[in-house]
Amino acid sequence: MVASSTSPTVLKRWVAFELRKLREDAGVSRDEAAKAIKGSVQNIGHIETARSLPKPLELERLLELYGVPERSEFFLELRTRAKKGRDWWIGFDESTVPxxxxxxxxxxxxxxxxxxxxxxxxxxxxxxxxxxxxxxxxxxxxxxxxxxxxxxxxxxxxxxxxxxxxxxxxxxxxxxxxxxxxxxxxxxxxxxxxxxxxxxxxxxxxxxxxxxxxxxxxxxxxxxxxxxxxxxxxxxxxxxxxxxxxxxxxxxxxxxxxxxxxxxxxxxxxxxxxxxxxxxxxxxxxxxx
The missing domain is CATH 3.30.870 (Endonuclease; Chain A)
Structure with a gap:
């Protein structure tokens, strides 16, 4: 089970990793995924490299396109926690935590x-x-x-x-x-x-x-x-x-x-x-x- 204390940095990574793998397994190109959310291929690239999180509606459309709409609740929870959470090491400066x-x-x-x-x-x-x-x-x-x-x-x-x-x-x-x-x-x-x-x-x-x-x-x-x-x-x-x-x-x-x-x-x-x-x-x- 994904612990409630899981780092937001990691939650973002998991959303990105899972969405990329689901797209690849479904045989969907980045261009097709971009069209489904009325965005750009660059948008999909940013989502799949954890540079940004998909919006809730984008997330639901992508999961439907990938054939796993039943996982929406799981991904929406990860997204919410990634947005609201705080990494535990945030109080340490760059010289201590490179x-x-x-x-x-x-x-x-x-x-x-x-x-x-x-x-x-x-x-x-x-x-x-x-x-x-x-x-x-x-x-x-x-x-x-x-x-x-x-x-x-x-x-x-x-x-x-x-x-x-x-x-x-x-x-x-x-x-x-x-x-x-x-x-x-x-x-x-x-x-x-x-x-x-x-x-x-x-x-x-x-x-x-x-x-x-x-x-x-x-x-x-x-x-x-x-x-x-x-x-x-x-x-x-x-x-x-x-x-x-x-x-x-x-x-x-x-x-x-x-x-x-x-x-x-x-x-x-x-x-x-x-x-x-x-x-x-x-x-x-x-x-x-």
């Missing part, structure tokens, strides 16, 4: 399942403030104390928005042994971080696995990524894969692309230690510090 990251924040908080592979550090959704502060400060020494503090605040806000809601998603994280042993912030900070992981692992919707160094070469050697799955009501959305470089975020949204990453993740889950072994493994690591 443009490329906004979509991810919306998608992450709207997903019903979040699966990730982290090879270098603990996933952001589970980082303690001290651990996050060390990662952010050492990752970019040019940042001021105020900028570091705001980015830590954003990271903690993400956790509250995603994990601490009544309709929290299922989360499955595969984390490399190297990430859990990297002494971010020193032994004390890392020990507190590991204890926090064990605590969060108790949540019924969260699973974690360790991929030990002894596993050798594996399908995750190209780097971390996150796979997002969305509500079943968004019938044509295959999900999204997100990965990030120093300068931009990369989104993979085509079904074939998402399928590749789902296969990689499945192989990592199979190679990793069993989820029930996670607490014991982490406690042993804490004793080694």
């Amino acid at each position: 443009e490329y990251f906004k979509l991810f924040l919306g998608l992450e908080s709207s997903a019903v399942k979040i699966e990730s592979w982290d090879a270098i550090v603990v996933p952001g959704l589970f980082q303690t403030p001290d651990y996050a502060r060390a990662i952010i400060r050492d990752g970019d020494p040019s940042l001021s104390n105020t900028e570091v503090a705001r980015r830590v605040e954003l990271r903690i806000a993400r956790q509250e928005e995603v994990l601490d809601q009544e309709d929290a998603p299922q989360v499955w994280a595969v984390i490399s042994e190297a990430a859990l042993r990297l002494q971010v912030g020193g032994p004390g900070v890392l020990k507190a971080q590991l204890a926090h992981l064990v605590e969060r692992r108790e949540d019924p919707n969260i699973e974690m696995q360790v991929l030990p160094a002894s596993a050798g070469a594996h399908t995750g050697t190209e780097g971390p990524f996150t796979v997002l799955t969305f509500p079943s009501e968004v019938a044509h959305d295959p999900g999204c894969v997100y990965t990030e470089t120093r300068v931009k975020g990369i989104y993979y949204e085509e079904p074939a692309q998402v399928s590749v990453y789902r296969d990689v993740l499945t192989r990592l889950q199979v190679r990793a230690d069993k989820p029930e072994d996670f607490p014991g493994w982490v406690r042993k690591t804490m004793k080694d510090l």
Whole structure:
């Protein structure tokens, strides 16, 4: 079910994505769709790329043309919520939330399942403030104390928005042994971080696995990524894969692309230690510090 807290940015995306797929499945051209709403091909292009939302009558005419008039109520609700809603990160400035990251924040908080592979550090959704502060400060020494503090605040806000809601998603994280042993912030900070992981692992919707160094070469050697799955009501959305470089975020949204990453993740889950072994493994690591 599409949660009431779903980001307006994501609702717009879903309306656009679904309408494009319904048009293509119905064998309707953009020109034919434009004629149905007495608009231009450019209008349809803007609707299908989430640059604008269709008006209610336009939406009903398009759905009738595509052969699914029974979905009008669903789409009209999404449209209304997209118009009236407010993205949760709106209070953070551009230096804290770069443009490329906004979509991810919306998608992450709207997903019903979040699966990730982290090879270098603990996933952001589970980082303690001290651990996050060390990662952010050492990752970019040019940042001021105020900028570091705001980015830590954003990271903690993400956790509250995603994990601490009544309709929290299922989360499955595969984390490399190297990430859990990297002494971010020193032994004390890392020990507190590991204890926090064990605590969060108790949540019924969260699973974690360790991929030990002894596993050798594996399908995750190209780097971390996150796979997002969305509500079943968004019938044509295959999900999204997100990965990030120093300068931009990369989104993979085509079904074939998402399928590749789902296969990689499945192989990592199979190679990793069993989820029930996670607490014991982490406690042993804490004793080694």
